[in-house]
Amino acid sequence: MPLRASAREGAESVLEALVDVADTAESLEGRSPADVLAWAAARYAPRITFATAFGAEGCVLLDLIARHHLPIDVFTLDTGLLFPETYALWRRLAERYGLEIRAVRPELSVEGQAAVHGPALWERLPDRCCEIRKVMPLRRALSGFDAWVSSIRREQTSERAQARVVEWDASFGLVKVNPLAAWTSEDVQRYVRVHRVPVNPLHARGYPSIGCMPCTTAVAPGEAPRAGRWRGRGKTECGLHARRPFSAHALVVGGPEEASAS
Numbered sequence: 001m002p003l004r005a006s007a008r009e010g011a012e013s014v015l016e017a018l019v020d021v022a023d024t025a026e027s028l029e030g031r032s033p034a035d036v037l038a039w040a041a042a043r044y045a046p047r048i049t050f051a052t053a054f055g056a057e058g059c060v061l062l063d064l065i066a067r068h069h070l071p072i073d074v075f076t077l078d079t080g081l082l083f084p085e086t087y088a089l090w091r092r093l094a095e096r097y098g099l100e101i102r103a104v105r106p107e108l109s110v111e112g113q114a115a116v117h118g119p120a121l122w123e124r125l126p127d128r129c130c131e132i133r134k135v136m137p138l139r140r141a142l143s144g145f146d147a148w149v150s151s152i153r154r155e156q157t158s159e160r161a162q163a164r165v166v167e168w169d170a171s172f173g174l175v176k177v178n179p180l181a182a183w184t185s186e187d188v189q190r191y192v193r194v195h196r197v198p199v200n201p202l203h204a205r206g207y208p209s210i211g212c213m214p215c216t217t218a219v220a221p222g223e224a225p226r227a228g229r230w231r232g233r234g235k236t237e238c239g240l241h242a243r244r245p246f247s248a249h250a251l252v253v254g255g256p257e258e259a260s261a262s
Contacts, residue, residue, distance in 0.1 A: 018168050021175060025164040033179035036165055040147060040177045041070040048177075049073040050149040051138060052101070054089050055210060056188050056199045057151035057180050063178075063197045066097035072149065075102035075141060079133040080110045081122075081212035095197060097162050104141045106133045122214045126230055133212075139172060142193050147175040153183050156209075157226060185225070 028036050040048055050065065050072050052058035065072050076090065094101045106113070113121060113132060122129040142148055148169070154161045169176035180188070185208075192199055202210050206218035208225040217228040 001248055021109070021166055021168050022164075025166040027052050028165045030182070031165070033061070033183070034068060036177065036179040037061070037064055037070055037072070037149070040149065040166075040179075044145075044147040044175070044223055045071040046073070047144070047146040049075060049145045049147075049151065050143070051104075051141070052076050052151065053211070054086050054200060055151060056192060056197075056203060057153060057183075059089075059093065059199050060191050061149065061151050061179060062093055062097060062099065062101075063191075063195055066099055067195075073102070073145070074099055075135055077134050077141075078103040078105050080105065081133070081211050081214060082232060083200075083202060083210065083213050083216075085202050086210060089198060092198050094095050104137050106137050108132060120214070122212070124243055126215060126233060141173050142174060145174060147177055148172070149177045149179065151180055152178055153185075153188075155184055193241050 008149060008176050010119050024039075028039060031039075050061060053076065062074065065074065074120060090101060093099070108116060113129075116131075117128070118124070121132075152163055152226075153158050154163055163181045165178055167176050167178070168174075191197065199228055200207070200210055206220075207216065207228060209229055210216055211229055215230050217231050219225065219228045
């Protein structure tokens with residue numbers, strides 16, 4: 001009985017938090033990304049982090065974090081398979097803004113992954129490769145935080161179209177802040193031009209969305225921005241931004257083990 005009561009109390013606490021997040025999302029809708037970031041930093045610092053992949057959107061958020069001196073931790077997932085241009089941009093941004101952009105790496109190196117799973121896992125099982133090199137490292141990286149900032153925008157994919165400015169991330173168990181959710185590609189490009197934000201030179205060569213080298217190709221005129229990611233595989237997401245519904249029922253009727261697994 002105590003365990004069931006504890007689970008029920010935990011569920012009620014989480015549901016209260018979800019209502020608070022929903023109310024906050026509504027109040028922040030339409031506010032500028034700078035306002036959203038400032039709110040998030042005031043609410044969650046020092047337990048808030050920003051995971052950037054150095055796309056144009058991520059560079060915009062880095063500029064805003066540095067420009068407004070916001071106490072937000074910053075890291076990137078270094079899969080070991082990034083483009084040389086991406087590594088160069090990483091160094092340039094860190095130097096320009098005076099920010100420490102931490103590297104979060106998979107437990108297995110590229111060579112170690114090949115030894116365990118065979119060579120070029122991304123060609124045979126791309127979802128498994130993304131899980132090892134991106135999703136699992138992100139889960140570890142977020143474990144010590146209460147909120148994380150992402151650079152996703154609603155117009156990027158159908159899955160991201162429902163993203164709110166602030167939402168509960170059921171996949172990783174913390175609050176997710178999407179300051180650029182309502183921005184268009186034109187909004188991003190305008191900010192980059194006005195503030196002279198460094199971006200990846202690959203964007204000008206037909207790469208609107210840039211991931212790992214083996215799984216990213218240039219996009220032809222008229223194609224969707226993420227058409228060059230995992231081309232020909234019907235895959236446009238690595239799993240970092242998968243939208244998983246939250247189930248309070250498991251917390252109420254189950255024990256602690258079930259609650260943590262839900």
